[in-house]
Amino acid sequence: DTAVSQTPKYLVTQMGNDKSIKCEQNLGHDTMYWYKQDSKKFLKIMFSYNNKELIINETVPNRFSPKSPDKAHLNLHINSLELGDSAVYFCASSQVRTFTYNEQFFGPGTRLTVL
Amino acid sequence: GENVEQHPSTLSVQEGDSAVIKCTYSDSASNYFPWYKQELGKRPQLIIDIRSNVGEKKDQRIAVTLNKTAKHFSLHITETQPEDSAVYFCAASIWNGGATNKLIFGTGTLLAVQP
Numbered sequence: 751d752t753a754v755s756q757t758p759k760y761l762v763t764q765m766g767n768d769k770s771i772k773c774e775q776n777l778g779h780d781t782m783y784w785y786k787q788d789s790k791k792f793l794k795i796m797f798s799y800n801n802k803e804l805i806i807n808e809t810v811p812n813r814f815s816p817k818s819p820d821k822a823h824l825n826l827h828i829n830s831l832e833l834g835d836s837a838v839y840f841c842a843s844s845q846v847r848t849f850t851y852n853e854q855f856f857g858p859g860t861r862l863t864v865l
Numbered sequence: 866g867e868n869v870e871q872h873p874s875t876l877s878v879q880e881g882d883s884a885v886i887k888c889t890y891s892d893s894a895s896n897y898f899p900w901y902k903q904e905l906g907k908r909p910q911l912i913i914d915i916r917s918n919v920g921e922k923k924d925q926r927i928a929v930t931l932n933k934t935a936k937h938f939s940l941h942i943t944e945t946q947p948e949d950s951a952v953y954f955c956a957a958s959i960w961n962g963g964a965t966n967k968l969i970f971g972t973g974t975l976l977a978v979q980p
Binding site for chain 2: 792795798856858
């Protein structure tokens with residue numbers, strides 16, 4: 751009954767490889783996000799999708815390409831991995847309940863290590 | 866763009882004492898301020914949030930205060946317990962009730978509650 755799930759939990763790969771991270775939410779939310787948390791724990795938004803439409807696209811290298819096949823899924827594909835891509839990637843989802851409530855529910859994270 | 870500064874970066878308190886974490890934001894249009902708690906190796910989770918039309922909000926041992934003029938907001942935890950030990954993140958956004966909410970996070974505060 752996990753609300754927001756991500757696979758894989760750990761990903762170790764060589765520089766230059768291409769990899770994907772998958773995210774699924776079963777909360778019925780319309781909006782999903784990708785965040786990057788670096789080694790200093792700094793949490794930064796990368797992308798946001800609402801009903802499969804890209805809404806937020808931060809200054810992220812175009813090696814990163816999100817894809818939302820439906821509103822319950824948001825995947826992240828990374829081409830030509832670099833050492834600096836090593837981080838924990840969190841998926842999140844949210845649904846506006848009231849004008850004062852917009853909690854973002856995070857997935858468990860995917861720890862990516864680029865060697 | 867929005868910038869959020871958070872202090873202190875680490876905070877150690879004795880069990881039962883109070884803890885205060887402070888944040889400053891740069892964009893005066895920001896109107897939504899959530900606080901997230903991240904335990905070691907876990908996902909961030911919302912603990913409390915406040916909108917700019919409110920100066921203070923409480924939820925049991927946790928309270929948040931907002932000073933719009935000074936662009937400051939703070940998290941107050943009273944009667945701290947060892948299970949309060951975690952990294953706490955403040956965030957700010959300009960949110961007008963839409964489906965997508967772009968959160969800008971502070972740099973985090975590692976709170977250690979000593980038994």
